[in-house]
Amino acid sequence: MSENLYDIIIVGGASAGLTAALYASRQNLKTLVITKDVGGQALLTDHIENYPGFGSIGGFDLMTKFEEQAKSFGTQFVYDEVTSINANEDTCFTLTTPNGEYDTCAIILAFGKTPRDLGVPGEMQFKGKGVSYCAVCDGPLFKGKTVAVAGSGDQAMDAASLLSNVAGKVYLIHTWEKPLGDQEILQNLNANSKVEFLPFSHVTEILGDKSVSSITVEDSRSKQRKQLQLDGVFVELGYVAKTDFLKDLVRLNGRKEIEVDRECATSQPGIFAAGDITDVPFKQAVISAGQGAIAALAAYNHVQKLRGGSSVRADWKVKKKP
Numbered sequence: 001m002s003e004n005l006y007d008i009i010i011v012g013g014a015s016a017g018l019t020a021a022l023y024a025s026r027q028n029l030k031t032l033v034i035t036k037d038v039g040g041q042a043l044l045t046d047h048i049e050n051y052p053g054f055g056s057i058g059g060f061d062l063m064t065k066f067e068e069q070a071k072s073f074g075t076q077f078v079y080d081e082v083t084s085i086n087a088n089e090d091t092c093f094t095l096t097t098p099n100g101e102y103d104t105c106a107i108i109l110a111f112g113k114t115p116r117d118l119g120v121p122g123e124m125q126f127k128g129k130g131v132s133y134c135a136v137c138d139g140p141l142f143k144g145k146t147v148a149v150a151g152s153g154d155q156a157m158d159a160a161s162l163l164s165n166v167a168g169k170v171y172l173i174h175t176w177e178k179p180l181g182d183q184e185i186l187q188n189l190n191a192n193s194k195v196e197f198l199p200f201s202h203v204t205e206i207l208g209d210k211s212v213s214s215i216t217v218e219d220s221r222s223k224q225r226k227q228l229q230l231d232g233v234f235v236e237l238g239y240v241a242k243t244d245f246l247k248d249l250v251r252l253n254g255r256k257e258i259e260v261d262r263e264c265a266t267s268q269p270g271i272f273a274a275g276d277i278t279d280v281p282f283k284q285a286v287i288s289a290g291q292g293a294i295a296a297l298a299a300y301n302h303v304q305k306l307r308g309g310s311s312v313r314a315d316w317k318v319k320k321k322p
Contacts, residue, residue, distance in 0.1 A: 008020075009106070015040070017110035017292060022075070030074075041133065045128055059128075109266070116235070133234070139234075147169070154182050206233055270302055272299050
C-alpha cells in the first residue's frame with residue numbers, strides 16, 4: 001500500500017462525485033476526489049432552472065457551491081485522471097494516475113459520460129453560448145427562438161419534440177433520408193409546422209459573435225452549402241462512456257455504462273458508482289446528486305463493515321465543520 005491511503009476515493013468531480021464527497025467527508029472519513037476538472041457537463045450551461053432550491057443558477061455557480069461544501073468538511077482534491085484500478089489481496093484497491101498512486105478500500109466511480117462532439121469549427125468556442133448537449137436542461141432558455149438539432153435516432157427526435165414545445169422554429173439535421181427511431185415520434189414531428197427536416201445533411205460550421213447566430217449546413221448529395229440563421233444548436237449524437245479500463249473489474253452493459261444495484265454497488269465489492277456513468281436511464285444533475293448520496297452511504301457502510309463498526313440507514317448526524 002502507498003502512503004496515499006484514504007477511506008474513500010471518488011473518481012469524478014461533478015454532481016454525483018461532489019455530493020458523494022460531501023456525505024463521506026461529513027462523516028469524518030478521509031475522502032479524496034480525483035478529477036480532471038470540477039463541474040463536468042454542468043459547466044456547459046449558464047442557466048439551470050430545474051435544480052431544487054434554485055430558481056435559476058449557472059452550472060459553474062452550482063458546481064462551485066458543491067465543491068465548497070465538500071471542502072468545508074475536509075474533502076481533498078487531486079486534479080488528475082485515473083488510468084487503472086487494481087484490486088489487492090486485502091480487499092482494497094490501488095488507483096493509478098499519470099502522477100501517482102492512491103490506496104483505498106472503497107471507491108465511488110462518478111466520472112460521468114462525455115457527449116459526442118460534432119467536431120466542427122465554432123463548436124468549442126460556443127459551448128454554453130448557444131451550443132448545447134442537453135435539450136431537457138437548456139431547452140427552456142430558447143423560448144420562441146430558432147434552434148437546430150443535429151443528430152439521429154430517438155435521442156435527436158426526443159430533443160426536437162421537446163424543443164418544438166418551446167422554440168419558435170426547430171431544424172432537425174440528419175444524415176439519412178429520415179431520422180432513425182420511434183415512428184410515432186417521427187409522425188408527430190412531421191405533423192408539427194414548427195419542425196423542418198434537413199435530410200442528407202450535416203453541420204460544417206457554427207458561427208456567431210458572443211453567442212451562436214448561424215450555422216453552415218452541407219447537403220451530402222449535392223455538396224451545396226447554406227447558412228441558417230438561428231440562436232442555438234443542440235448536438236444529439238449520443239455519449240461516450242470512457243470505461244474500457246474498468247471492463248475486467250466491474251460489469252458493464254452494452255453501452256459501456258456501469259451496472260449498479262439500488263445501493264449503487266457494482267459487481268465488485270467495495271466499488272460503487274453514481275451519476276451518468278451508471279446504467280440508470282435518466283441523466284440529470286439532481287438524479288446524479290441523489291445517486292452520489294446513496295453511493296456514499298453504501299460506501300460508508302462497506303468501510304464500517306471492514307472495521308467491524310455499525311452501519312447507517314437514516315440520515316447522518318450533523319457534524320460541525322472543522
